[in-house]
Amino acid sequence: MIPGADSEAGRALLTGAGLPPGGPSPEPVNAFLIRRGARNWLLDAGCGTVFGPDFGQISAALAAERVTPDQIETVWLTHLHADHAGGLLTAEGRARFTGAELLVQEREAAFWSDEGARSRAPAAMAVFFDTAQAVLAAYAGRVRRVSGGAELAPGVSFLPLPGHTPGHAGVLIEDGPERLLIWGDILHSRVLQMPHPDWTVIWDADPAEAIATRRRILDRAAAEGLDVAGMHLATRGRITRDGSGYLWDVRDPTGSGGASR
Numbered sequence: 001m002i003p004g005a006d007s008e009a010g011r012a013l014l015t016g017a018g019l020p021p022g023g024p025s026p027e028p029v030n031a032f033l034i035r036r037g038a039r040n041w042l043l044d045a046g047c048g049t050v051f052g053p054d055f056g057q058i059s060a061a062l063a064a065e066r067v068t069p070d071q072i073e074t075v076w077l078t079h080l081h082a083d084h085a086g087g088l089l090t091a092e093g094r095a096r097f098t099g100a101e102l103l104v105q106e107r108e109a110a111f112w113s114d115e116g117a118r119s120r121a122p123a124a125m126a127v128f129f130d131t132a133q134a135v136l137a138a139y140a141g142r143v144r145r146v147s148g149g150a151e152l153a154p155g156v157s158f159l160p161l162p163g164h165t166p167g168h169a170g171v172l173i174e175d176g177p178e179r180l181l182i183w184g185d186i187l188h189s190r191v192l193q194m195p196h197p198d199w200t201v202i203w204d205a206d207p208a209e210a211i212a213t214r215r216r217i218l219d220r221a222a223a224e225g226l227d228v229a230g231m232h233l234a235t236r237g238r239i240t241r242d243g244s245g246y247l248w249d250v251r252d253p254t255g256s257g258g259a260s261r
């Protein structure tokens, strides 16, 4: 999925991480529950049943936090790819979050609703259009389209990060001096793309824009010392510059860390 990895540099990074030289590099698919008092919001919803039985743990993960799907007030979507929106649907294709509003960037909803864009896309993209359109249909009447850095909740706002998809956006959470950026799909492989931010994934809608956005947000995260989490990152961390690439400084909840690629 990352063509740049099919290279000497890519094979060296993968073997250096204890992985087969041709991959794969196993990555998580995360969703985030954000709570304040009795209010519960969800940021993305994972794969649901779209990619088989190893995924689709969102209801079980919420139950472990004693939250039922009907207690979710709003689902904020970084984008409408199936590994982020598929979990909005039950196996029967109905809305899993019966009381929730969906909040998505206007450009994102427009792109996946556009039959012209669908007809121009490669056949492999069909599952993404199918899932996005099924989600928008299942939540019809409670989809709110917003633009730019809209406020999602007190101290929580969208941060547009276009390129991976037209309306791809991260979420910035600010609580006093503490800030956490949940950046969606800025990285699909930390091992490969942190040292090579110019390596794109085949699913990027606009590869040049995806590269520019990735460099811009990595630079900002490094300059501002932001805590970062992502949908395909196994840990929370901070960014430091390293030549033409970046290093990942793992942060656990106790605040300890250590720089690595």
Ligand SMILES: [Zn+2]
Pocket: 081, 083, 084, 185, 231, 232
């Ligand atoms: Zn993704």
